[in-house]
Amino acid sequence: MNIFFHFGRYYILIKRAFGKPEKLSLYKDRIFEEMYSLGVGSLGIVAIISVFMGAVITIQTAFNFESPLIPPYAVGVAVRDTMILEFSPAIVSLILAGKIGSSIASEIGTMRVTEQIDALEIMGINSAGYLIFPKIIASVLFNPILIIFSMFLGILGGYIFGLMAGVVTDFEYILGITYAFRPFNVIYALIKTAVFAFIIASVPAYHGYYTKGGALEVGRSSTKGVVYASVLILAFDLILTQVLLV
Amino acid sequence: MIIGESGSGKTTLLKCMVGLNEIDAGEVLFDGRNFYDLDFNGKKEIRKEIGMLFQGGALFDSKTVEENVAFPLSMFTDLTESEKRDRANFCLQRVNLPDANKLYPAELSGGMKKRVAIARAIAVQPKYLFCDEPNSGLDPKTSIVIDNLIKEITDEYGITTMVITHDMNSVIEIGDNIMFIYKGDNWWQGSKEDILKTDNQEVCDFVYATKFMKNLKTKF
Numbered sequence: 359m360n361i362f363f364h365f366g367r368y369y370i371l372i373k374r375a376f377g378k379p380e381k382l383s384l385y386k387d388r389i390f391e392e393m394y395s396l397g398v399g400s401l402g403i404v405a406i407i408s409v410f411m412g413a414v415i416t417i418q419t420a421f422n423f424e425s426p427l428i429p430p431y432a433v434g435v436a437v438r439d440t441m442i443l444e445f446s447p448a449i450v451s452l453i454l455a456g457k458i459g460s461s462i463a464s465e466i467g468t469m470r471v472t473e474q475i476d477a478l479e480i481m482g483i484n485s486a487g488y489l490i491f492p493k494i495i496a497s498v499l500f501n502p503i504l505i506i507f508s509m510f511l512g513i514l515g516g517y518i519f520g521l522m523a524g525v526v527t528d529f530e531y532i533l534g535i536t537y538a539f540r541p542f543n544v545i546y547a548l549i550k551t552a553v554f555a556f557i558i559a560s561v562p563a564y565h566g567y568y569t570k571g572g573a574l575e576v577g578r579s580s581t582k583g584v585v586y587a588s589v590l591i592l593a594f595d596l597i598l599t600q601v602l603l604v
Numbered sequence: 605m606i607i608g609e610s611g612s613g614k615t616t617l618l619k620c621m622v623g624l625n626e627i628d629a630g631e632v633l634f635d636g637r638n639f640y641d642l643d644f645n646g647k648k649e650i651r652k653e654i655g656m657l658f659q660g661g662a663l664f665d666s667k668t669v670e671e672n673v674a675f676p677l678s679m680f681t682d683l684t685e686s687e688k689r690d691r692a693n694f695c696l697q698r699v700n701l702p703d704a705n706k707l708y709p710a711e712l713s714g715g716m717k718k719r720v721a722i723a724r725a726i727a728v729q730p731k732y733l734f735c736d737e738p739n740s741g742l743d744p745k746t747s748i749v750i751d752n753l754i755k756e757i758t759d760e761y762g763i764t765t766m767v768i769t770h771d772m773n774s775v776i777e778i779g780d781n782i783m784f785i786y787k788g789d790n791w792w793q794g795s796k797e798d799i800l801k802t803d804n805q806e807v808c809d810f811v812y813a814t815k816f817m818k819n820l821k822t823k824f
Contacts, residue, residue: 473660
């Protein structure tokens with residue numbers, strides 16, 4: 359029963375968040391503010407993780423491809439497909455769920471316990487729309503940019519560290535990353551990313567919005583938001599892979 | 605003024621009046637309009653006529669004092685940026701905070717936060733002002749400043765003001781009509797003069813709980 363209660367309340371909140379805005383120009387400004395704080399603020403961590411993961415995947419794959427039947431360019435193929443199909447859209451989204459999700463839940467949760475949300479409601483402002491809608495839109499628009507950035511840096515990291523480690527040659531790696539490339543894989547990754555971005559922004563926002571109590575409960579809401587968002591990302595990863603690729 | 609012990613239901617009553625809590629029975633009338641009979645847009649129109657001073661101020665942390673005060677103007681008026689700024693600064697001047705406009709709420713004292721919250725509440729010239737324990741957490745001197753400010757603004761703008769408090773000094777200082785809530789019920793109602801003379805046991809226990817008030821009673 360609990361799950362139906364939360365699902366129903368989540369649905370009502372999101373419906374309210376997408377209600378008619380009081381002033382479109384203010385919402386537009388809020389979307390850009392959120393893009394900056396949630397998206398641009400995550401560029402650093404996405405870059406570091408992607409470069410190192412690309413490098414590790416390259417070295418591990420090269421180390422495990424011992425059979426002479428496997429061509430050396432297969433390392434490049436493996437790195438490219440791992441980064442595009444799974445690492446960038448799913449794993450980076452999980453990392454963003456931790457970083458962005460906790461920030462969203464704690465920000466909205468603190469606003470709830472300090473009566474800032476009540477103040478918005480008293481002014482006649484749709485608090486769900488004003489607080490949650492810009493975060494969802496900013497995430498859905500900006501996360502695909504982060505993911506493309508992650509794909510590029512992961513493949514670049516693999517190239518640089520693969521050459522430095524001497525596990526792959528320049529020619530083999532470039533041949534690998536261009537060999538039998540399917541552009542649909544990028545579209546599939548971006549569709550997944552957009553769905554994950556919606557989850558990353560909306561689920562922690564839901565937990566923050568319905569926080570009751572004080573600082574302790576804000577922390578709990580933040581943790582719950584990140585955990586549920588991560589579980590939903592994994593579940594939707596499986597569902598979308600089944601629907602889009604199989 | 606609504607007074608009563610902690611947990612008696614004062615804030616719950618206030619939240620029901622402004623629509624933050626749903627009511628099970630009864631009606632809340634604003635100039636004859638029952639708030640709970642109205643649709644979403646009707647409620648929104650009434651809310652635009654309401655100013656509210658929250659216990660902790662409820663200022664937006666990410667905005668400066670000036671932006672906080674100008675916020676309702678940005679949402680509901682078509683004023684230009686400079687007009688909004690002028691109006692916000694006028695309201696800040698009215699609450700004696702002319703130099704705080706660029707500060708953030710975290711940089712303000714409790715009394716200053718309350719004054720900014722009053723400035724924000726009056727920025728859109730409300731018809732009704734609701735104050736939830738405006739003196740909580742303030743020293744006696746600052747409490748009097750806030751009380752007087754509420755009284756002055758009420759008279760100056762012709763606002764209907766409702767104050768929730770358990771501070772008897774405020775009641776004596778600015779109270780006109782007083783309602784005493786006890787265990788969620790409207791237990792007693794009367795004027796400031798009446799409350800000092802009443803023989804209602806629960807009201808007396810509350811009003812004369814402090815030595816100061818007991819001493820005052822002996823003078824009557």
